[in-house]
Amino acid sequence: MTVDTAATSNRGAADGEPELVQLLTPEGQRIPHERYDALIDDITADEIRGFYRDLVLSRRIDSEAVSLQRQGELGLWASMLGQEAAQVGSSRALRRQDHVFPTYREHAVAWCRGVDPAQLLGLFRGVDQGSWDPAQNNFHLYTIVIGAQTLHATGYAMGVQRDGANGTGDPDRDAAVIAYFGDGATSQGDVSESFIWASVNNAPVVFFCQNNQWAISEPLERQTRVPLYRRAHGFGFPGLRVDGNDVLACLAVTREALQRARDGEGPSLIEAFTYRMGAHTTTDDPTRYRLDTELEHWRLKDPIERVKAYMIRSEMADQAFFEQIEAEADDMAERLRRECRALPDPAPDSIFDQVYVDTPPTLLAQRDEMVRYLDSFADEEASR
Amino acid sequence: MTSNASTLTLAKALNAGLRRSMENDPKVLMMGEDVGKLGGVFRVTDGLQKDFGEDRVIDTPLAESGIIGTAVGLALRGYRPVCEIQFDGFVFPGYDQLVTQVAKMHFRSGGRLRLPIVVRIPYGGGIGAVEHHSESPEAYFAHTPGLKVVTCANPIDAYWMLQDAISADDPIIFFEPKRRYYEKAEVDLDNHPGIGLHASRVVRDGSDVTVATYGPMVKTCLEAAVAAEDEERSLEIIDLRTLSPLDLDPVYESVRRTGRLVVVHEAQRTLGIGTEVAARVTEECFYSLEAPVVRVTGYDTPYPPARIEDDYLPDLDRVLDGVDRALAY
Ligand SMILES: Cc1ncc(C[n+]2csc(CCOP(=O)(O)OP(=O)(O)O)c2C)c(N)n1
Ligand SMILES: [Mg+2]
Numbered sequence: 001m002t003v004d005t006a007a008t009s010n011r012g013a014a015d016g017e018p019e020l021v022q023l024l025t026p027e028g029q030r031i032p033h034e035r036y037d038a039l040i041d042d043i044t045a046d047e048i049r050g051f052y053r054d055l056v057l058s059r060r061i062d063s064e065a066v067s068l069q070r071q072g073e074l075g076l077w078a079s080m081l082g083q084e085a086a087q088v089g090s091s092r093a094l095r096r097q098d099h100v101f102p103t104y105r106e107h108a109v110a111w112c113r114g115v116d117p118a119q120l121l122g123l124f125r126g127v128d129q130g131s132w133d134p135a136q137n138n139f140h141l142y143t144i145v146i147g148a149q150t151l152h153a154t155g156y157a158m159g160v161q162r163d164g165a166n167g168t169g170d171p172d173r174d175a176a177v178i179a180y181f182g183d184g185a186t187s188q189g190d191v192s193e194s195f196i197w198a199s200v201n202n203a204p205v206v207f208f209c210q211n212n213q214w215a216i217s218e219p220l221e222r223q224t225r226v227p228l229y230r231r232a233h234g235f236g237f238p239g240l241r242v243d244g245n246d247v248l249a250c251l252a253v254t255r256e257a258l259q260r261a262r263d264g265e266g267p268s269l270i271e272a273f274t275y276r277m278g279a280h281t282t283t284d285d286p287t288r289y290r291l292d293t294e295l296e297h298w299r300l301k302d303p304i305e306r307v308k309a310y311m312i313r314s315e316m317a318d319q320a321f322f323e324q325i326e327a328e329a330d331d332m333a334e335r336l337r338r339e340c341r342a343l344p345d346p347a348p349d350s351i352f353d354q355v356y357v358d359t360p361p362t363l364l365a366q367r368d369e370m371v372r373y374l375d376s377f378a379d380e381e382a383s384r
Numbered sequence: 385m386t387s388n389a390s391t392l393t394l395a396k397a398l399n400a401g402l403r404r405s406m407e408n409d410p411k412v413l414m415m416g417e418d419v420g421k422l423g424g425v426f427r428v429t430d431g432l433q434k435d436f437g438e439d440r441v442i443d444t445p446l447a448e449s450g451i452i453g454t455a456v457g458l459a460l461r462g463y464r465p466v467c468e469i470q471f472d473g474f475v476f477p478g479y480d481q482l483v484t485q486v487a488k489m490h491f492r493s494g495g496r497l498r499l500p501i502v503v504r505i506p507y508g509g510g511i512g513a514v515e516h517h518s519e520s521p522e523a524y525f526a527h528t529p530g531l532k533v534v535t536c537a538n539p540i541d542a543y544w545m546l547q548d549a550i551s552a553d554d555p556i557i558f559f560e561p562k563r564r565y566y567e568k569a570e571v572d573l574d575n576h577p578g579i580g581l582h583a584s585r586v587v588r589d590g591s592d593v594t595v596a597t598y599g600p601m602v603k604t605c606l607e608a609a610v611a612a613e614d615e616e617r618s619l620e621i622i623d624l625r626t627l628s629p630l631d632l633d634p635v636y637e638s639v640r641r642t643g644r645l646v647v648v649h650e651a652q653r654t655l656g657i658g659t660e661v662a663a664r665v666t667e668e669c670f671y672s673l674e675a676p677v678v679r680v681t682g683y684d685t686p687y688p689p690a691r692i693e694d695d696y697l698p699d700l701d702r703v704l705d706g707v708d709r710a711l712a713y
Contacts, residue, residue: 355684
């Protein structure tokens with residue numbers, strides 16, 4: 001991997017923002033880092049091309065979903081535009097045996113874990129509430145109740161610990177858990193409690209906070225007076241801030257934190273400093289609360305452009321490569337649109353099937369009542 | 385009496401009611417997620433921060449326990465906090481504060497401490513939302529002694545009931561039927577309609593079957609009553625308005641005439657408001673009843689994915705089906 005030792009860092013300090021870990025500048029210069037270079041020195045040009053592909057394809061899933069919502073095919077969509085590098089970088093640091101607890105916005109993480117993109121759409125189309133099998137990709141269901149999943153991740157990590165599935169030194173066995181959450185979520189009691197549980201239990205969990213600067217209409221200042229990553233120190237584990245629009249830096253710091261967890265050294269907090277480029281969801285109108293100038297500022301830090309610039313600069317890819325990825329994205333988008341429209345509505349009486357493992361007869365009676373009621377319309381139709 | 389009437393949506397009527405309360409009493413505060421600059425995700429607090437300032441209209445950190453818990457402290461200090469919970473499914477991080485603290489403070493303190501807190505919760509389904517955004521959790525609160533629970537069904541009640549709730553000295557959970565936010569009506573902004581906050585009301589006279597309902601289902605039941613006319617069935621519709629305490633005198637009076645009662649709500653059936661209404665009507669009107677009390681409700685399942693919510697929610701046909709069942713005896 002080429003490192004431009006002459007390049008100067010633009011780690012945000014110039015913008016009055018606190019120091020953050022950065023390996024790729026917005027202009028695509030690979031700048032050296034004393035600590036984190038070593039964590040990604042094995043990354044090949046092929047893998048960089050793979051990250052680029054992840055970034056482009058996941059952004060395409062996102063933009064297609066926004067259009068599908070506009071066309072009435074989805075009820076809602078929560079766009080992750082601008083957060084691709086934080087998600088791709090962190091999830092490419094995961095091993096097969098690691099576990100992910102996402103919010104509702106982790107579409108690129110889902111992509112990297114191998115969740116079928118069409119399956120992601122079901123929740124937003126209103127045909128299910130998460131149709132993928134969490135065990136298949138170690139990717140839990142989306143959680144909408146803010147912060148709740150951080151406790152689930154911590155408990156899961158405590159289970160990993162009890163199973164002796166970390167701290168053995170076996171790279172194929174030792175596992176870590178990663179919890180994703182937003183800047184707004186850090187205010188929830190559940191999140192503080194998860195920090196406490198993780199800390200006192202030395203649980204193998206990485207808290208990955210995507211600070212996209214906004215919780216719907218509320219800017220970060222409504223949630224905190226200190227940089228979020230510093231909260232970790234008060235709970236007794238390390239925290240750091242990374243350039244969330246830098247896929248390599250996100251990869252490096254998450255690798256380090258996950259390895260700590262796998263090695264039995266306990267939890268860490270990563271604050272990925274990024275920006276929600278889109279609306280909160282498709283029902284939100286951000287012009288009511290934020291300025292376009294902010295968006296312009298962040299557009300210059302685009303997570304995909306900088307990887308592309310880096311690849312061109314270091315001759316890792318040519319025009320043909322970029323065109324090939326575009327073509328792949330087009331194909332995938334076409335398939336996604338088709339598969340979204342084909343997602344079937346569930347049968348109305350299916351709501352009774354999965355409420356309990358052991359369905360009580362009283363509920364079965366209600367199901368019969370519904371079926372009889374719905375059938376009475378079919379009879380009416382038939383007798384016409 | 386002069387009248388200052390205006391055609392308002394239910395959401396705008398709530399907004400006007402909040403504004404009036406803030407003008408009348410400097411101790412009234414708004415607090416919640418996104419209630420300031422954004423004016424709330426349903427715009428119910430639109431413009432209030434601009435006019436009353438950030439001290440009185442507070443964009444809180446994202447934590448419902450914090451919203452309710454700090455409202456307790458502010459109330460102890462003499463303020464009248466009006467808390468907004470963004471959606472029904474997100475009240476639960478604040479549920480502990482409501483049940484263990486808000487509900488019991490007056491009782492525990494021997495009546496010395498009052499908590500004049502209003503918690504506004506948009507509730508109910510029918511808007512095609514994702515999970516946690518369409519629920520009807522009113523019974524959890526009505527089951528809690530120390531909390532009062534009310535719900536409005538039209539812009540006039542939205543405007544007046546909210547002001548009455550804010551000026552009351554007990555903590556009140558104020559449920560807003562979110563799918564009716566855009567229903568319009570003429571609201572007289574100056575003259576109180578005279579009905580108490582904790583009173584139910586006959587909203588359509590009828591003689592064959594009594595239908596008791598509240599919130600979003602009032603409109604559905606009124607439409608069912610119109611449809612029932614075609615079959616020469618006369619439904620009397622009662623808007624309960626107050627769920628704790630319940631005001632069932634109008635229901636008893638009606639059932640003594642009709643002999644039949646259907647209770648309609650979106651919330652799941654078991655131990656819902658309908659269960660309590662059925663029990664009390666059975667106690668009070670046993671010899672007048674011609675049929676068991678029929679409940680038309682959501683099913684005892686979690687709220688379903690949006691594409692099939694229409695089969696979960698009571699609608700006009702299911703209300704009429706309930707009426708048929710009541711008449712079948
Ligand atoms: C307990 C709870 N309260 C309120 C909401 C409504 N809500 C959904 S997203 C959101 C803001 C979340 O902000 P943040 O944690 O920064 O994540 P982001 O949406 O920016 O990814 C709010 C208030 C919710 N989903 N859950
Ligand atoms: Mg955020």
